[in-house]
Amino acid sequence: MNKPRLHTSIVYMLVGIAVLLSLPHIGTLNPLFIGISFILFSWCAIAQYRQRYFPNNWVLLPLTLGLTFLVLKLHGMSLGREASSCFFLMLLGLKLLECRKNRDVLAVIFVSFFVLITPFLFDQTIALALYGLFIFFLLLSVLSLITPI
Amino acid sequence: MALSLSQRFSIKRFTQGEVARESSVALNHRRIFILPNKAGIILLMLVVSINYSNSMGFVFTFLLASAAQTSTYFSFRNLSGLTVSSLKTNPCYLGQTTHVSFNIHETEGRERWAINANIDGFSIQVSHLKPHERRRISLSVKPNQRGLYSPNTLTLSTTFPFSIFRAWSPLLFDQQIIVFPTPISFNNALPILSNEQDEGSVTSQAVDAEEYAGFNPYQSGDHFRRVNWKAWGAGRGLFTNQFSAQQYAETWVDWSECSSPDVESKLS
Numbered sequence: 001m002n003k004p005r006l007h008t009s010i011v012y013m014l015v016g017i018a019v020l021l022s023l024p025h026i027g028t029l030n031p032l033f034i035g036i037s038f039i040l041f042s043w044c045a046i047a048q049y050r051q052r053y054f055p056n057n058w059v060l061l062p063l064t065l066g067l068t069f070l071v072l073k074l075h076g077m078s079l080g081r082e083a084s085s086c087f088f089l090m091l092l093g094l095k096l097l098e099c100r101k102n103r104d105v106l107a108v109i110f111v112s113f114f115v116l117i118t119p120f121l122f123d124q125t126i127a128l129a130l131y132g133l134f135i136f137f138l139l140l141s142v143l144s145l146i147t148p149i
Numbered sequence: 150m151a152l153s154l155s156q157r158f159s160i161k162r163f164t165q166g167e168v169a170r171e172s173s174v175a176l177n178h179r180r181i182f183i184l185p186n187k188a189g190i191i192l193l194m195l196v197v198s199i200n201y202s203n204s205m206g207f208v209f210t211f212l213l214a215s216a217a218q219t220s221t222y223f224s225f226r227n228l229s230g231l232t233v234s235s236l237k238t239n240p241c242y243l244g245q246t247t248h249v250s251f252n253i254h255e256t257e258g259r260e261r262w263a264i265n266a267n268i269d270g271f272s273i274q275v276s277h278l279k280p281h282e283r284r285r286i287s288l289s290v291k292p293n294q295r296g297l298y299s300p301n302t303l304t305l306s307t308t309f310p311f312s313i314f315r316a317w318s319p320l321l322f323d324q325q326i327i328v329f330p331t332p333i334s335f336n337n338a339l340p341i342l343s344n345e346q347d348e349g350s351v352t353s354q355a356v357d358a359e360e361y362a363g364f365n366p367y368q369s370g371d372h373f374r375r376v377n378w379k380a381w382g383a384g385r386g387l388f389t390n391q392f393s394a395q396q397y398a399e400t401w402v403d404w405s406e407c408s409s410p411d412v413e414s415k416l417s
Contacts, residue, residue: 081201106187106312110188110190111190113190113191113194113209113213114190114193114194114197116209117194117197117198117203117205117206117209117210120203120204120205120206120209121201121203121206124203124204124205128205129205129208132205132209136209136212136213140216140311143310143311143312143313144310144311146312147262147263147308147309147310147312148263148274148276
């Protein structure tokens with residue numbers, strides 16, 4: 001048994017971190033994408049109750065392509081800092097929906113590290129820095145919690 | 150025990166382990182290797198921060214990099230100081246899956262976590278080793294050739310704190326498992342030859358059907374029930390009775406007469 005199933009408490013922690021990560025973006029990014037990312041996070045949280053609600057790969061792939069296209073279109077087909085921040089937030093939501101085994105959680109955590117620094121592209125205050133530091137340590141603790149004992 | 154320079158840089162040392170010399174190996178600086186484990190996101194963060202000249206981006210990139218660098222020390226320490234020794238193995242038949250056992254002894258008085266032991270694709274997770282604990286692990290191997298089989302490299306690996314670095318230690322031991330040929334059933338495969346020199350070679354198997362067939366002079370070692378006591382009582386000396394039904398069906402197993410053409414089936 002190489003890849004055991006993911007513990008639900010880890011998933012809840014990751015969803016909580018994802019929500020906290022998207023909060024600093026609320027004023028700066030297009031509200032549509034904030035809404036979509038919240039929908040994706042809550043889909044992942046609800047799907048913990050019934051495994052059936054998890055989207056399989058045939059749903060995820062068109063969803064990924066569709067959201068990428070949407071991001072590009074609404075930002076005028078350019079990849080500035082707003083477009084890439086939206087893109088990585090969508091990526092976080094989609095990766096969360098994809099993770100079922102232990103191995104996939106690492107991908108989610110590393111994308112979260114990346115989304116951690118995107119608010120600083122817009123606004124660099126000390127309060128935001130301390131908030132980011134707090135989330136950084138949350139992520140490090142999740143990293144140490146997922147080691148197979 | 151020093152290695153020469155060419156031995157130190159050979160690729161095999163990193164993947165297959167050094168040539169087996171002792172039966173018990175202690176893991177130290179020479180035998181543990183460490184490399185990053187698909188954590189390229191740190192580089193991406195660095196590139197983005199440089200691109201936008203963003204100080205806070207740099208802060209978190211370097212913070213993550215320092216956490217990763219500290220974790221190399223802890224990943225190494227998770228494996229260092231363990232003594233691994235191989236245990237005796239039982240012979241098996243070709244086609245069966247057998248077990249190879251090792252003894253892991255924690256000598257440094259620290260706790261160990263999440264060590265993965267792997268032979269030839271079969272891996273087992275060694276959880277929480279307590280200080281000074283000896284644990285025995287068994288891994289299944291499937292030999293694919295008859296004869297003496299040396300299992301391949303045992304790789305102990307761990308990604309202990311953050312899964313950012315993977316420390317591994319390839320170990321080769323000198324143990325050998327004897328693998329016998331696959332046994333085939335006797336019902337149809339073995340040709341029974343008749344041999345003219347052996348009279349009565351295929352006779353009844355029943356022990357009770359004993360026909361008296363004469364006697365021979367007594368040889369030491371003959372069963373006392375077959376000794377002709379009457380003759381001895383009459384003063385004629387010790388004689389042994391011969392019974393014709395004692396000869397069971399003999400089957401000569403002849404190498405050249407086997408019907409299947411290849412060596413392995415003949416050995417079976």
